[in-house]
Amino acid sequence: MADFYVNIHLDDEKLGKAEAAGLSGEIKEIDGKKTIQVGMSKMDQKKLVKGFPGLAFDAANACTLPPEAENILMGFVLDLKTSDVMKYAIMKLFNPLAGKSLRSASSA
Numbered sequence: 001m002a003d004f005y006v007n008i009h010l011d012d013e014k015l016g017k018a019e020a021a022g023l024s025g026e027i028k029e030i031d032g033k034k035t036i037q038v039g040m041s042k043m044d045q046k047k048l049v050k051g052f053p054g055l056a057f058d059a060a061n062a063c064t065l066p067p068e069a070e071n072i073l074m075g076f077v078l079d080l081k082t083s084d085v086m087k088y089a090i091m092k093l094f095n096p097l098a099g100k101s102l103r104s105a106s107s108a
Helices: 012-020 042-051 067-080 086-093
Strands: 004-009 027-030 033-040
Touching: 004 042, 004 067, 012 027, 012 067, 033 042, 033 067, 033 086, 042 086, 067 086
Parallel strands: none
Antiparallel strands: 004 033, 027 033
């Protein structure tokens, strides 16, 4: 069982794609919305919080990513036909160099 989760809320289009990919068993009803939960470790959670400042987790240790990141994650879920995708998706979602200036080596 995962320590934290990303909730991907499914509109009609995403729901249809998820069902077509054989993911009906992964779909849950959370707060009245059809949702796929992607589990992640504490380390992945720390990376997401660092990459997405202001990312809030609820009492169930779940969050919702910004739309662009959610679409990337949903792409992994559909391509791999499983919700166990965070180990593959984290590098696309988390850019450790975001906001840092590039340093060049000084020449002697």
